[in-house]
Amino acid sequence: MRSRSLSCVHSPGFLLALLCALAPPARALETASIPFTDRACATIEPSSAEAQAIQQSLQEPSATESGLGGVVQVALHVIWNGVDGAITDAQVEEQIEELNEDFSGASGGWDTGYRFVLTSVDRTLDANWFDLAMGSNNERRMKEALAVDPLHHVNVYTARISALGWSSFPWDIAEDDVHQGIVIHYGSVPGGAITNFNLGRTLTHEMGHYFGLFHVFFTGCLEPNDYVSDTPAEAQATTGCPPDSTDTCSSMPGVDPIHNYLDYSYDACYSQFTAGQDARMDGMLQTYRPHFLAAPLAVDSPRASRDASLWPVIPTPSTRSAKLVFALRREGKVTLRVHDLAGRVVATLVDGILPAGHYTQVFAPSGGASGVYFAVLTAEGEHVAQRLVLTR
Ligand SMILES: [Zn+2]
Numbered sequence: 055m056r057s058r059s060l061s062c063v064h065s066p067g068f069l070l071a072l073l074c075a076l077a078p079p080a081r082a083l084e085t086a087s088i089p090f091t092d093r094a095c096a097t098i099e100p101s102s103a104e105a106q107a108i109q110q111s112l113q114e115p116s117a118t119e120s121g122l123g124g125v126v127q128v129a130l131h132v133i134w135n136g137v138d139g140a141i142t143d144a145q146v147e148e149q150i151e152e153l154n155e156d157f158s159g160a161s162g163g164w165d166t167g168y169r170f171v172l173t174s175v176d177r178t179l180d181a182n183w184f185d186l187a188m189g190s191n192n193e194r195r196m197k198e199a200l201a202v203d204p205l206h207h208v209n210v211y212t213a214r215i216s217a218l219g220w221s222s223f224p225w226d227i228a229e230d231d232v233h234q235g236i237v238i239h240y241g242s243v244p245g246g247a248i249t250n251f252n253l254g255r256t257l258t259h260e261m262g263h264y265f266g267l268f269h270v271f272f273t274g275c276l277e278p279n280d281y282v283s284d285t286p287a288e289a290q291a292t293t294g295c296p297p298d299s300t301d302t303c304s305s306m307p308g309v310d311p312i313h314n315y316l317d318y319s320y321d322a323c324y325s326q327f328t329a330g331q332d333a334r335m336d337g338m339l340q341t342y343r344p345h346f347l348a349a350p351l352a353v354d355s356p357r358a359s360r361d362a363s364l365w366p367v368i369p370t371p372s373t374r375s376a377k378l379v380f381a382l383r384r385e386g387k388v389t390l391r392v393h394d395l396a397g398r399v400v401a402t403l404v405d406g407i408l409p410a411g412h413y414t415q416v417f418a419p420s421g422g423a424s425g426v427y428f429a430v431l432t433a434e435g436e437h438v439a440q441r442l443v444l445t446r
Pocket residue numbers: 095096097259260263269
């Protein structure tokens with residue numbers, strides 16, 4: 055039996071009760087833990103020769119590093135078997151928040167400039183797809199049935215798999231091919247049942263692969279390692295969360311990058327991407343996924359002040375309403391206002407003290423007036439702005 059329903063997260067108004075009735079019940083978190091002693095990532099890395107060829111094909115980012123980044127649209131597909139796998143809408147939202155924190159440096163590392171917005175959630179009851187094997191006919195059929203516009207979305211599937219996750223690489227597959235995407239274990243999302251791997255950072259790790267990053271231990275203590283110059287070499291995958299002084303390639307510079315999202319450490323041990331990894335991701339997307347970002351590379355990148363960031367409005371133009379996504383690095387007085395081209399305030403969406411975090415507000419002018427507007431975010435006296443275009 056297969057049944058689908060829209061998510062309750064994005065179903066406004068009248069239909070909400072009906073749609074929620076069709077959706078799987080919001081279940082209490084499962085208490086039985088799912089055993090994984092080590093991070094098991096099933097993403098298949100290329101041979102050294104292939105990796106070298108890929109490296110040579112890579113275009114240099116065309117703009118300065120700090121200007122790159124953009125908005126990534128996530129289409130999430132929850133697969134369940136009628137008993138297990140029904141992660142809640144709240145867990146889905148927390149998973150996207152975790153991605154944004156990790157890619158923005160809020161957890162400690164480099165701000166990559168990439169931000170993630172959830173554009174759809176669907177739920178499929180199918181026991182065969184739920185117990186999914188990598189490379190199987192079931193995986194192929196599932197992706198062919200469910201993938202949302204892969205040219206402009208990363209499709210993420212949650213299922214019960216023998217690994218924590220796997221991903222396609224950008225060079226693996228044409229940018230509009232439905233067979234790309236990321237599969238993660240449903241127990242790896244925030245609040246999931248996999249001890250030590252349930253903060254949602256499995257998806258951060260797999261997203262790194264999706265953007266073209268290798269494991270930091272790719273060629274061990276041999277050059278070129280992971281083709282990223284600022285991730286020190288590491289002899290093998292890290293287990294758990296060893297001391298910061300751990301150094302398995304002692305003849306090479308630096309200690310093991312045990313906190314890097316592309317190592318195998320516990321979720322709680324993870325805290326960083328590096329500037330070099332960011333540059334590789336930029337080059338990969340530019341080379342292999344030029345249509346992927348909702349806001350193009352080096353254009354309309356997040357506007358940031360010392361305390362706040364405001365992301366480009368997507369889609370452009372928006373129909374009748376527009377979603378504004380912003381983040382605060384610390385608690386403070388914040389306003390978010392929308393102005394028309396004459397500078398008049400047409401909407402005040404936020405005015406008050408807010409704690410640090412990620413926020414979403416919707417601008418929907420009465421009567422659905424079309425036109426060009428500016429959203430201005432003010433945090434502790436500093437302004438950042440984005441343009442938005444509405445059509446009827
Ligand atoms: Zn991996």
